[in-house]
Amino acid sequence: MIYIFTEALVSTGLGHLGRCTALAEKLVENDKNVHLVVHTDESFPKWSFPCEIIKEKWISESNLNVFLQNLSDKTQTFYVDSYKASLDIYHILKKQCSELICIDDDKRLDYPIGSTILNPGYPGLFLEYDKENYKIITGKEQVLLRKPFRNVKKKQEIKTPPKKILITLGGSDPKNLSIEILQTLVNSYPNMEKYLVVGPGFTNCDELQKLADENTFFYRNLNAERMCNLMLQMDFAITAGGQTMYELDICGIPMVVIETAENQRYNIRGFVEFQGVPEIKLNQLNRIGDFF
Incomplete structure (x- = not known):
């Protein structure tokens, strides 16, 4: 089971949701069972999505803990793409999954050691990531494009x-x-x-x-x-x-x-x-x- 955690807010725009939708499409095409968990407000778009959408304020530690407690399978892969989530949120997720993949644009946080950092595009070429403590995936060939593109x-x-x-x-x-x-x-x-x-x-x-x-x-x-x-x-x-x-x-x-x-x-x-x-x-x- 794969869960993708992201947000769609007036204050953050729709870019993260767009690339997480593209990620979900690719995973579903590879026969993966995917859920998209979105912290959102009235800006949530009327798009079609390739998987189940769960609207949840997961950037709240209390909300996230309740959400994770209700998951039956504890061996999930978690992707996280956020402007808002604190480092504590990432540590909570890291403890509850088999693999944590942090989608990152600009070394926003010192993510939990042992995580994978996915910087899908050019930015990762200019950032000095710690390659000893993280698996780094970056470059233009890693860009997450929605299916029509x-x-x-x-x-x-x-x-x-x-x-x-x-x-x-x-x-x-x-x-x-x-x-x-x-x-x-x-x-x-x-x-x-x-x-x-x-x-x-x-x-x-x-x-x-x-x-x-x-x-x-x-x-x-x-x-x-x-x-x-x-x-x-x-x-x-x-x-x-x-x-x-x-x-x-x-x-x-x-x-x-x-x-x-x-x-x-x-x-x-x-x-x-x-x-x-x-x-x-x-x-x-x-x-x-x-x-x-």
């Missing part, structure tokens, strides 16, 4: 300058970057088609609607298949520096990236250094047009 064929024809541009900043937009980006594009590129993915944690939807011109289109609650199909229609993308970069890359869509959270830094560094993807700093948003 694993089966996709790259887009071959990209219009330059772009006719269609995608703006995707994650599940929430606490810095209101979408406002500044959309305003810049509407003012400077009125003929360009602008496709903005609005996450469940966006609180600026009214302002965005007021800024929109006749060539602005909004998308919400996209599952993996719809998101993949939307990407394949684009000529360019403006994206946050998380999981979406790998999805755009596999679709063959040119992009520029913005760091919207600190744990994206090494991810972005990998795309910049190894693939030449340009990065826009927060104080450079008015220069977006320089990149396409």
Whole structure:
């Protein structure tokens, strides 16, 4: 039995849930019995999942202990992908499983010794993990892509300058970057088609609607298949520096990236250094047009 512990919150976005969904898909395809345990709020998406979903506030020690006591099989493999879980939570899980796999972006914690650390992407190449006390799995080939992206064929024809541009900043937009980006594009590129993915944690939807011109289109609650199909229609993308970069890359869509959270830094560094993807700093948003 395999349990994947993660979260989907307004404050954390949907990136962790997305890659845990991809992980669950791959495990189920290999005939594993999988449960996805999600600490969530009203931002939980209307996706289809390949396994049972258990909504549980597992980052609470008392809740987690009760949950674990009710498990009949004590030989499970546990995966954990979290911004929120404390080190004590990981130690509780480590004692209750045969293998603990910590999905990590930036050495967030000193995980329990003997755990496996899975850093699925570029960041692990820049972090000095303790390889004596942990099994380390990292690199771009380890990226967890949802099924539509694993089966996709790259887009071959990209219009330059772009006719269609995608703006995707994650599940929430606490810095209101979408406002500044959309305003810049509407003012400077009125003929360009602008496709903005609005996450469940966006609180600026009214302002965005007021800024929109006749060539602005909004998308919400996209599952993996719809998101993949939307990407394949684009000529360019403006994206946050998380999981979406790998999805755009596999679709063959040119992009520029913005760091919207600190744990994206090494991810972005990998795309910049190894693939030449340009990065826009927060104080450079008015220069977006320089990149396409």
